[in-house]
Every structure is written in structure tokens, then in C-alpha cells.
Amino acid sequence: MTALESVRRRPRAFWSDARFFLGVVLIAASVAGVWFVVASARQTVPVFAAAHTIVPGEALSGDAMRVVDVALGQVGDAYLAPEALEEGQVATRTIEAGELVPQSAVGAAGAATVTTVVVRSTVDVPASVDTGTVVEVWSAPLVERGVYDTPRILVADATVAAVTRDDSMIGGGAAALELVIPRADVAAVLAAMSAGAALSIVPTAGAGR
Incomplete structure (x- = not known):
């Protein structure tokens, strides 16, 4: 070998x-x-998505949301699932139509720091102002009949919940807006309205939709 x-x-x-x-x-x-x-x-899980633009303080009811099945992986717990929805919960911030509802944007109605008021603007409201738009409320105090003082900001951060425009000649193009405002500003707004102040709605910078 x-x-x-x-x-x-x-x-x-x-x-x-x-x-x-x-x-x-x-x-x-x-x-x-x-x-x-x-x-x-x-793998998909059922979570809620906004059926329309949801404004702060709005109740999270079945009409406001729809259930969608999405693949979220490890971030699934960050969004509101059907079994996690509790009675009386409201949105704590604006949730755009079609957006998945984050757990961080949900709170109890009793803890809400905002409420809604209806304000009629004395000037035309831009077409860009719609549900969910963030606006400022300006007030020009009434000095005497037909005479108003210098306008000033009455509410710096309000969210439009609904808009009713009046394009007739009688209405002068003004609009009535349901606004979501901080509860701390309610007294000032009601006082301005009862005193006959001229109120104007102005979109904040970058608020166009």
C-alpha cells in the first residue's frame, strides 16, 4: 500500500x-x-380608524370610527382596539379622517379640558376653514354703535368642529362655526358675544387643508 x-x-x-x-x-x-x-x-389585528375628522372632545362612538384590519406588528398596542373602547371616551386631539386612532389620543370625557361654543364670524371665512382646522378667534370690542376698538386675539388655539356658511347677500358671506376651545376661555368668549364684540375667525399659520 x-x-x-x-x-x-x-x-x-x-x-x-x-x-x-x-x-x-x-x-x-x-x-x-x-x-x-x-x-x-x-398577521393583522382589528383597530379603529376615524370615519371622519374627529375633533378634540368628540365622543368616540360607532359613527365616528370604523374597524379595520391592519398589520401592526409590535406597535399594535399603540392603537385603539374594539375590546379596549370604553363608554364615555373622547378624542383628546384632532384625528384626521382615515387615521388609525392612537391610544394616546383617547381620554375620559370627565377629564376633557375643552368644550364647544358656536361663534358667528363678522367677516368672511376662508374656504380652507373646515372641520379639524385650527384657528384663532379675534375680538374687536364694541365702543359705540357701529364703532369697534382694535381687534385682539381672544382664543389663540381653537379647533373647528363644524362650519355653516351663509353666502346670501343678507348674510354678507359670514359663517357660524362650532369651535372646540379650552374651558378656561369660555367665559371670555361668552362675555365678548354678550357685549356685542365683532368676532373674526382666522386660520393659524399652516392650517390650510
């Missing part, structure tokens, strides 16, 4: 077989991991 034949017939070392099996195990684990990620991404 030659030295070459002796080398060829030498049995394979155990560590060589172990390395082969280890490679197979690693490949299988990699494939299983990819499959798990893909399978997880395909």
Missing part, C-alpha cells in the same frame, strides 16, 4: 462532520427566522 492510498483511506475526522451538521442547523435556523418574520408581518 502506498502512502497516497493510506491517506485516501484515512477516516474523516469527527470535527469535520460536526462542522457540516452545524452549518445545516444554522441554515435551518435562518430559514425558520425569515419564515417567522414574514408570517408575523402578515
Whole structure:
């Protein structure tokens, strides 16, 4: 027997077989991991989405939201699921139509710091002002009949809940707006209205929709 034949017939070392099996195990684990990620991404969960623009303080009822099935993965708990909806919950910020309802935008009605008032603007309201638009309320105090003082900001941060425009000649293009305002500003707004002040609604910078 030659030295070459002796080398060829030498049995394979155990560590060589172990390395082969280890490679197979690693490949299988990699494939299983990819499959798990893909399978997880395909799993959907039911959560609420806004059926229309929801304004702060608005009740989260069945008319305001619809259930959609979406793949959220690990962030699923960040959005409002049907089983998590409780009676009397309201929106704490504006939720745009079609937006998934975040848990962070939901609160109890009793804890709401805003309320709604109806204000009639004495000047025309831009067409861009609609539900969900953030506006300022300006007030020009009445000095005497037909004479008003310099306008000043009465409410710096209000959200439009609804707009009713009057395009007739009698209405002069004015509009009545249901506004969501901080409760702390309610007294000032009511006082201005009862005193006959001229109120104007002005969109904030970047509020065009």
C-alpha cells in the first residue's frame, strides 16, 4: 500500500462532520427566522380608524370610527382596539379622517379640558376653514354703535368642529362655526358675544387643508 492510498483511506475526522451538521442547523435556523418574520408581518389585528375628522372632545362612538384590519406588528398596542373602547371616551386631539386612532389620543370625557361654543364670524371665512382646522378667534370690542376698538386675539388655539356658511347677500358671506376651545376661555368668549364684540375667525399659520 502506498502512502497516497493510506491517506485516501484515512477516516474523516469527527470535527469535520460536526462542522457540516452545524452549518445545516444554522441554515435551518435562518430559514425558520425569515419564515417567522414574514408570517408575523402578515398577521393583522382589528383597530379603529376615524370615519371622519374627529375633533378634540368628540365622543368616540360607532359613527365616528370604523374597524379595520391592519398589520401592526409590535406597535399594535399603540392603537385603539374594539375590546379596549370604553363608554364615555373622547378624542383628546384632532384625528384626521382615515387615521388609525392612537391610544394616546383617547381620554375620559370627565377629564376633557375643552368644550364647544358656536361663534358667528363678522367677516368672511376662508374656504380652507373646515372641520379639524385650527384657528384663532379675534375680538374687536364694541365702543359705540357701529364703532369697534382694535381687534385682539381672544382664543389663540381653537379647533373647528363644524362650519355653516351663509353666502346670501343678507348674510354678507359670514359663517357660524362650532369651535372646540379650552374651558378656561369660555367665559371670555361668552362675555365678548354678550357685549356685542365683532368676532373674526382666522386660520393659524399652516392650517390650510
